[in-house]
Amino acid sequence: MDRDWARLGQRLKAAREARGLEQQAVAAAIGVGRGALLRIERGQVSRISPTIRAYATEVGWTADSPEAVLVGGEPTMAEPEESGNSQSPSLGVASVAPELVSELPWRIRAALADGPLIDTAVIDLPAGDDEDSDAKMVVIVRGRGELTPDQMRRALLRWEQTEAELRNTDHRE
Known part of the structure; x- marks a missing residue:
């Protein structure tokens, strides 16, 4: 069975944008650098990693949604308490983290991103x-x-x- 990694990346990106989330905010919320998000969104991955699952959860999908999307299906939206997010991330980690990250010294930011x-x-x-x-x-x-x-x-x-x-x-x- 073929897996369409580019489709998964496009769907995650679309879900992120639909929630009004910036790449940097999602990256900070799930503990990765922006480059990791770019690779996922471009389909430059070859396995479902904990980072992909965290990304899916951050945009409101259930944990098993990436597999469904890879084989041509649709993601399942998580219940709000399941995803840890509401439709609006006003008080969520994604809205706070970029502000906190911007206060960190560059040395720490670089260490967190790699x-x-x-x-x-x-x-x-x-x-x-x-x-x-x-x-x-x-x-x-x-x-x-x-x-x-x-x-x-x-x-x-x-x-x-x-x-x-x-x-x-x-x-x-």
Whole structure:
């Protein structure tokens, strides 16, 4: 059975535009660079990746819609609570993320735009002895370039060790 990757890309782009979403906003919302979105929209992909599923979800499709579109079918629209989006992204990640991203230094923007997403975490910063934490840190772990499955596994193990250390760090004077 032939898969029409260009058709999938065109349909995702049309769905994005119908929602009034910019490429940069969708890219930021799903944790990839704009170049990754361009490749998907141009049909320059050859497998359904987590990024394609995230893109589909961001434009309101169900998770299995990319497969349907690839073989000539139509996407299924997700229920609003399923997709995480309403028809208008006024308070969604897609509308906030570009503003936050624009405040980041170029070095950080470049690091966020390249490599596969390995994991993310939100970790409370250590608090004082008798108070709750009043701040959090957001950690985005990305690989460098294309990783083999073995490299990805090693990177994930290193991140899991680092995350455990971050979460168990006591307040340091």
